[in-house]
Amino acid sequence: MSVITIEHLHKDFGRLAVLDDINLEVKRGEVFGFLGPNGAGKTTTIRILLGLLEPTSGSALVFGKRLSTEDGLRRRIGVLLEHDALYKRMSAYANLDYCARLYDVEDREERIAHLLHFVDLFERKDEPIARYSTGMRRKLAIARALVHEPEILFMDEPTSGLDPEAQTMIRDLISELSADKQITVFFNSHNLYEVQRICTKVAILREGRIKTCDDLQNLRAGGGGVQLEVTVSGADDAQRARELLEGIGIVEAVKINDTGGGQQPWKVHISLNGHGNPQIIKLLAGGGVRIEEAVRVTRSLEDIYLETMETAGEEQ
Amino acid sequence: MSNNKIYTVARREFLDIIHDKSTLIAGILFAAWFVWLHANMFTLREGIDVLSVFNSSLIYLTPMVGAFIGYIYSGKAFLFEKTEGIIETLLAAPLNLRTLWIGKAIGVAFPAWIAALLFGIGFTVVVQGQTEAAVFPSGPAIFHVLVIVPIFAVAFVGLIGFSQLALGMRENQVVNLLLFLGLFGGLSVSGEFAHRGLISSWELIALLCGIAVAMLLVTWCLGGVLSKERIVRSIQ
Numbered sequence: 001m002s003v004i005t006i007e008h009l010h011k012d013f014g015r016l017a018v019l020d021d022i023n024l025e026v027k028r029g030e031v032f033g034f035l036g037p038n039g040a041g042k043t044t045t046i047r048i049l050l051g052l053l054e055p056t057s058g059s060a061l062v063f064g065k066r067l068s069t070e071d072g073l074r075r076r077i078g079v080l081l082e083h084d085a086l087y088k089r090m091s092a093y094a095n096l097d098y099c100a101r102l103y104d105v106e107d108r109e110e111r112i113a114h115l116l117h118f119v120d121l122f123e124r125k126d127e128p129i130a131r132y133s134t135g136m137r138r139k140l141a142i143a144r145a146l147v148h149e150p151e152i153l154f155m156d157e158p159t160s161g162l163d164p165e166a167q168t169m170i171r172d173l174i175s176e177l178s179a180d181k182q183i184t185v186f187f188n189s190h191n192l193y194e195v196q197r198i199c200t201k202v203a204i205l206r207e208g209r210i211k212t213c214d215d216l217q218n219l220r221a222g223g224g225g226v227q228l229e230v231t232v233s234g235a236d237d238a239q240r241a242r243e244l245l246e247g248i249g250i251v252e253a254v255k256i257n258d259t260g261g262g263q264q265p266w267k268v269h270i271s272l273n274g275h276g277n278p279q280i281i282k283l284l285a286g287g288g289v290r291i292e293e294a295v296r297v298t299r300s301l302e303d304i305y306l307e308t309m310e311t312a313g314e315e316q
Numbered sequence: 317m318s319n320n321k322i323y324t325v326a327r328r329e330f331l332d333i334i335h336d337k338s339t340l341i342a343g344i345l346f347a348a349w350f351v352w353l354h355a356n357m358f359t360l361r362e363g364i365d366v367l368s369v370f371n372s373s374l375i376y377l378t379p380m381v382g383a384f385i386g387y388i389y390s391g392k393a394f395l396f397e398k399t400e401g402i403i404e405t406l407l408a409a410p411l412n413l414r415t416l417w418i419g420k421a422i423g424v425a426f427p428a429w430i431a432a433l434l435f436g437i438g439f440t441v442v443v444q445g446q447t448e449a450a451v452f453p454s455g456p457a458i459f460h461v462l463v464i465v466p467i468f469a470v471a472f473v474g475l476i477g478f479s480q481l482a483l484g485m486r487e488n489q490v491v492n493l494l495l496f497l498g499l500f501g502g503l504s505v506s507g508e509f510a511h512r513g514l515i516s517s518w519e520l521i522a523l524l525c526g527i528a529v530a531m532l533l534v535t536w537c538l539g540g541v542l543s544k545e546r547i548v549r550s551i552q
Contacts, residue, residue, distance in 0.1 A: 013549070050408045052548045068544070074410035081408075083401030087328075089335050101324040102409045154408075 003028050003152055003184050004049065009058035011044055011208075018044050020208040022058070026201070028151075031178045031185040033199030033216070035192070035305060041208040042188040043082075046156050049186070050079060062152065075103055078150030078183075082157045084141040088130040092121050092140050095129065096147055103148035115143040119173070135166030142173055146183075153177065156188040167194065174198050196301040204308045211308045220298040227297040228270040228277060233290035238266040244287040245270060245280070265292060321411055322419040329393045329423025339392060343385045343427065347435040350381055354507060355442040364511075366447050367454075373510035374436055374457040375520070379528075380506045382432035382469040384499050386425055390473050393420045394480035395488060398551055403481070407544045414539040418470075421477050421535070425469035432469070436461050456521040464521065464528050471531035478538050484550045 004026035011019040019041045026032045036042050047053040048060045051068030059066070067073055086095050093112060100108040116122040119139040129137055138158065145153060158174070159167040175198050177183045189195050195202060196216070203213035212219065232238050238256045245251045252271040270280060281294050299307075333339055354373055397403045406416060436453070444451050453461070479491050 047404075047548060052404065052407055052544050054545055072410065074408065077408070079405055079408040081401060081404055083404070085400075085402045085405035087332065087402070089332060098324070098328050099409075102321065102406075102411055104410075 001028050002026065003063055004032070004186060005059070005061045005064070006045070006049070007059050009045070009048065009060050010056045011041070011048060011053065012056045018208050019048075019055075022205075022208075022210055024203055024210060024213055026184060026186060028184055029178070029182045030201050031174070031199045032187060033195035033202040034186065034188045034205065035190060035195055035202060035301075036205035037190060037309075039207075040205040042190075042205055043156055045205070046081075046154055046186065046188055050077070050154060075148055076151045078145035078148070078153040080141055080145040080153065080155045080158050082160060084137045086129055086137060086141055086144065089128055091126045092116060092129055092132075092143075093125040095140065096144055099144045100147045105148050111147060111149075115146060118146075119143045133166075135162055135169060138162060138166060138170055139173065142170065146177070150183065152184045152186065154186045157190070158187070159189075159191060159194060167191075171198055192301045192305055202301070202304075204305060206309060206312045209312075211312045212304065216301070219304050220301070226272045226277065227299075228272065228280060229295045229297045230268045230270065230281075230284065230289075230291055231265045231293040231295075232268060233266070233292060235266060237289045237291075238268050240287060241268045241284050241289045244283055244289065248280075248283075251280070269297075321415045322422065325411075325416055325419025326423035326426065329420050330426050332392060333389050333424065333427045336392065339389060340427075342388055343431045344434070346385060346388070347381060347431045348438065350377065350435055351438040351442055354510065355439055355446060366443075366449060366451060369511060370440075370443050370451050371454045371457045372512070373439065374453055375460050375524070376506040376510040377439075377503075378432045378436050378461050378465050379468045379524075380499070380503050381435045382425075382428045382465050383472045384503065385431040386428035386469050386473040387476060387495060387499060389424045389428055390476045390480065391492075393424045394477045398480065398547070399485070401551070404548060404551065407547065413542060413544060413547075414536075417477055417481065417539060417542065418474065418536075421470050421474035424477075425466065425473045428473065429466045429469045432465050433461060456518050460521050460524065464525050467525075467528040467532055471528060471535045474535035475531070475538070478535065478542060481547050482542055482550065 002025040004024075006022050006024045009019055009022040010017065022041075022045060034042050034045065044053065045060070048055050049062055049067065051066060051074075054068060062077060063073055065073055067077070087098070090098070093116070096112045096115060097108060100112060105111055113122065116125050119142060121136060121140055121143070124132070124136075129140060132140065142158070145155075155174070159170050162170065171194055174185060174187070178185055178198070185198075187195065187199060199216055201214070202216050202219060204211050230241065232241060242254050242256060245254050250272050252273050253269075254271075255269040257267040257269065272280070277294075277296060281291065285291055354377060397406070407413070440451065440453065476495065480488055483491060
């Protein structure tokens with residue numbers, strides 16, 4: 001079931017088109033990574049979803065409704081934007097208490113204590129947060145976003161400006177939220193490593209347009225299929241492999257790489273449109289191809305991102 | 317619009333101001349300086365109608381003191397939250413924009429009114445000491461300080477809040493400068509009215525009450541102009 005639906009979303013600031021025909025869906029429980037360079041339109045999209053900006057045309061719905069007109073729905077979403085949005089002179093407890101009151105949380109004390117334990121700040125709950133490190137503040141900001149037990153959490157660059165240790169801490173927290181509490185996370189970032197670690201679905205945005213949107217697993221496997229890299233003993237084996245694979249239904253493409261300038265090893269790249277690795281290997285081995293190694297290739301999100309950006313650049 | 321939420325927002329703003337020593341001290345020092353400045357005229361000027369000047373001073377000066385201190389305190393509640401990005405998160409909460417704005421205005425106006433009240437009390441004590449006479453505020457003056465000044469303070473802070481939320485950072489710098497100059501001008505004009513011992517009757521109080529309520533209504537109506545989009549787009 002989709003909890004976030006964006007259809008033909010356009011947003012113009014004056015004559016500048018910031019978002020151009022954005023379409024996407026996020027299902028309950030997904031951790032959705034919204035990637036793109038600075039100025040791509042990620043924050044604008046999140047602001048429209050939150051009802052802070054109005055779309056020029058198209059729709060951006062949360063639970064099937066527009067948040068800008070449904071104040072009650074806001075109780076079902078949590079927000080952690082680029083800034084912590086915490087009051088530095090106030091204690092951690094007072095910050096959470098203020099937010100809990102705004103969201104009409106029942107059993108405030110119990111809920112706040114639970115969250116402070118969850119983010120490991122209970123022992124320092126009465127200190128003004130001006131004394132906290134940046135990482136601790138970020139953790140508290142996550143607790144603030146969760147104070148009313150939201151079903152969806154919107155996060156805009158949640159680890160921006162944090163040191164690696166704090167980034168890991170925040171990532172682990174987000175993974176825990178998704179795994180244990182089934183919270184849907186809409187995650188804006190340009191940290192590819194982070195998105196690869198925690199997201200289940202990814203969209204890549206460039207200059208206001210979505211260039212790629214799919215499950216991360218599919219993207220990494222090569223767009224819904226499987227990539228195999230078979231190292232064979234010589235040029236004749238590579239050629240034989242090509243002949244054997246041609247005309248096979250599940251094989252989309254075969255590419256031969258002479259990585260050693262005419263020397264070994266020879267690599268045969270095979271793109272499959274489904275799963276069939278054992279059959280392919282069996283076919284090659286049975287056909288007399290001398291196989292040294294066969295590896296299922298997955299691309300990193302960085303490869304996918306750079307490829308997408310390159311393709312988008314060429315299209316222009 | 318929920319009264320409970322207005323109270324929650326107002327309470328936070330109030331607590332934030334009283335916990336910020338530098339802001340609090342600035343307000344108190346300003347009120348004390350104003351007491352000293354205006355109470356002096358009773359020893360410097362001869363042949364004045366002490367009671368009349370005293371009451372008109374309370375009527376003309378307390379709203380200006382409240383407004384000036386409200387101006388000092390309002391930056392924390394509105395502009396600071398915009399520059400720190402806090403306002404965006406608040407706007408995403410289940411909170412009507414008008415509730416948020418009015419709550420903030422009340423939370424800032426309340427300590428500003430307390431400061432104006434302290435000015436009134438301090439002024440009374442000092443004038444009594446200087447003139448060695450039993451000088452007490454008149455009925456209209458008491459009503460003015462207790463009822464009209466807080467309405468005026470809420471309306472004034474609400475207007476400042478409106479401009480700080482609706483306008484961009486550069487525009488706000490210009491508005492703040494103009495406001496500062498305007499307030500100083502207002503303080504001088506009020507001081508002049510006060511020193512002349514102009515009328516401090518119930519009719520004047522009714523007029524001032526009408527002005528304060530009209531300001532409050534204008535502030536309230538401006539709430540319809542303010543939108544989340546306008547605020548968010550003026551952040552950048």
